[in-house]
Amino acid sequence: MEKHHIAKVSQKEKQFLYNYLFAKETWAHYEIRLYMSIINLFSPMQSFYLTQQMLKNGSETIDVNWNHQADFLYIILSTALIMAFQGKIPELAQLIKQAGNSIHNEQYPYEKTELHFIKGLLNYLKGDRIVAKQSIKESIDVFQVLNSPKLVDLYNRRWQEFLNRQKIDNKKFR
Structure with a gap:
């Protein structure tokens, strides 16, 4: 939203979105797509923590649909770039490993x-x-x-x- 200048997002709204996603016990299609579209709203470390939540709470979703596998990979790689630009070596190394584990085939x-x-x-x-x-x-x-x-x-x-x-x-x- 903010990235495309469609709407201004207040700090309170960002915090609401962060809390909503972080608290979800199961990340389904809606949560994954929502996060993909707003990942840049969050601070680098918030993005890292949300990505870890997605991996933890979306594991059932990833096995159901190959599109979700691609979405997961997109989010992991996007977060990895954010961590690289921030110089966060341990987080970046963890994301690289997680991305490598998410690429199962030549697809x-x-x-x-x-x-x-x-x-x-x-x-x-x-x-x-x-x-x-x-x-x-x-x-x-x-x-x-x-x-x-x-x-x-x-x-x-x-x-x-x-x-x-x-x-x-x-x-x-x-």
Whole structure:
């Protein structure tokens, strides 16, 4: 909603949505789709906690419908990107593992490539710049091979934004 400037969402409304989703004992189609559409409303750590709640309380849903598997994976990867940009290494590593466990077959080539990109971000955060740059380059190369110039542009921008954020964060601690 806020992302598309359709409506302004107050702090009270954000808190209501967070509390609603966090308290759901079973995440079904509605909760998953709602969360997908508002994930960016929340603070990074709120997104992480809600994603963990979804994984815990949506396990019955994921086994029923392959569309829900794709939705789960989208949410995990989106949250992983948020954690990478925040430099949250333990949370990012956990999400990478959960995403890897969610990819059961060859059905998700885009998601596998995005996961490879995110692993590159984790390697960068851990200080392994050579492996990180190799993973990022491989991911972008896959999109080039698939003749997806918009994805190439998107992931080049994400990489630059990530690097720029790291420079800003490094300056804060000097």
